[in-house]
Structure formats: C-alpha cells, structure tokens
Amino acid sequence: MNNTNQPILTVKDLKITFTTQDAEVQAVKGVNFTINPGECVGIVGESGSGKSQTFMAAMGLLAKNGRAEGEIIFQNHNLLELSVEQLNHVRGKSMSMIFQDPLTSLTPHLTVLEQMSEVVALHMQLSKSDTRRLCTQWLDRVRIAEAGRRLNQYPHELSGGMRQRVMIAMSMLCNPTLLIADEQSGVAEH
Numbered sequence: 001m002n003n004t005n006q007p008i009l010t011v012k013d014l015k016i017t018f019t020t021q022d023a024e025v026q027a028v029k030g031v032n033f034t035i036n037p038g039e040c041v042g043i044v045g046e047s048g049s050g051k052s053q054t055f056m057a058a059m060g061l062l063a064k065n066g067r068a069e070g071e072i073i074f075q076n077h078n079l080l081e082l083s084v085e086q087l088n089h090v091r092g093k094s095m096s097m098i099f100q101d102p103l104t105s106l107t108p109h110l111t112v113l114e115q116m117s118e119v120v121a122l123h124m125q126l127s128k129s130d131t132r133r134l135c136t137q138w139l140d141r142v143r144i145a146e147a148g149r150r151l152n153q154y155p156h157e158l159s160g161g162m163r164q165r166v167m168i169a170m171s172m173l174c175n176p177t178l179l180i181a182d183e184q185s186g187v188a189e190h
C-alpha cells in the first residue's frame with residue numbers, strides 16, 4: 001500500500017542502449033513518466049519503440065548486451081542501482097510483471113501449484129495448506145474453472161488463455177503495489 005501522494009513509479013530520462021556486433025542500438029532515448037497511486041497507465045507506441053525494454057530495465061531483466069541510464073524510482077530507490085539481491089525483494093512482491101509471452105514464462109516441468117508456491121515461498125511465510133488456499137483463491141479470481149484440479153497440472157495441459165491467466169494469478173499473489181502488464185490484450189480470450 002502506498003499511503004502518500006508520492007508517485008509509485010518515476011522514470012527520469014531513461015536511456016537504454018544495446019551493443020550489437022554491428023552497432024550501438026539506442027532502444028529508449030530519454031523517456032520520462034510517472035505513475036501515481038491508483039492510476040492505470042497505458043504506454044502506447046509502435047512495435048520496437050522500447051515499451052517492453054523500459055519495463056525489463058525496471059525489473060533488472062535487460063539482456064546482457066543492454067544497459068540503462070537515467071533513473072527508475074520505486075519506493076524511494078533507483079531500481080537501476082539495486083543489486084540482484086535487493087531487486088529480488090522487490091520483484092514479484094511489490095512490483096510484478098506479466099510478460100508478453102506467457103507460454104515461455106512458465107516452467108514446463110513444474111505444476112501450476114509448484115510454480116505458484118515458489119513465488120509465495122520467496123516473499124511470504126505461509127504453511128503448505130495456506131499456500132494452496134491462496135493459489136486456489138487467485139486461480140478462482142482470474143476465472144480458471146476447477147482451480148483445485150488445475151493446480152496439479154503442467155503448463156502443456158492448459159490452453160494458451162489459461163496459461164496467461166495463471167501468469168496473472170502468479171503476479172497477483174503478493175498483492176503488488178505495481179503490476180506491469182505487457183501486451184495483455186488477449187486476456188479476455190480463452
């Protein structure tokens with residue numbers, strides 16, 4: 001919860017550069033925006049204009065050949081300056097991201113419950129039965145029918161729409177302050 005009038009996220013003069021064999025690619029060239037508590041902000045731009053990379057930088061997930069300059073302020077910290085350990089406290093807990101491709105974001109050899117439990121175990125202290133209860137609740141909330149049965153299934157046993165819903169449920173498990181949804185136009189479809 002953010003009880004102050006401070007923005008939840010402030011992006012200041014963000015620049016993202018990728019070094020490739022041929023050249024330096026400037027994917028983001030000085031972006032500025034803020035997201036305030038309670039706001040739902042849409043970022044619109046042509047394909048390849050740097051929308052996804054902006055938030056990959058916030059999550060500390062830029063590819064190895066990428067670097068970010070500027071500031072991404074979240075809860076009084078510049079995310080670009082945090083160590084992996086510090087980022088791990090934030091990611092999935094107070095800030096989570098539903099990635100563009102939910103099919104490759106789930107681990108194929110773990111059941112829905114196993115992967116959801118990993119997130120819970122990282123950020124909360126819950127018993128096994130409470131973890132299962134929380135996961136079931138979130139599957140219900142994203143309208144996955146027969147949540148109890150689905151928990152024991154593997155990603156390949158679910159439809160694309162269902163996998164996307166599982167990703168949404170996973171991103172909500174810890175009640176994040178900021179939820180980043182990358183290209184979720186297909187959410188309503190099964």
Ligand SMILES: Nc1ncnc2c1ncn2[C@@H]1O[C@H](COP(=O)(O)OP(=O)(O)O)[C@@H](O)[C@H]1O
Pocket residue numbers: 018019020025027045046047048049050051052053054063065066
């Ligand atoms: N690892 C990388 N190496 C080089 N260029 C990259 C890499 N990752 C992304 N890019 C480039 O960054 C730009 C922005 O990509 P992206 O943020 O995915 O665009 P959007 O989400 O707006 O469609 C694109 O031109 C893309 O090709």
Ligand SMILES: [Mg+2]
Pocket residue numbers: 051052053100182183
């Ligand atoms: Mg994108």
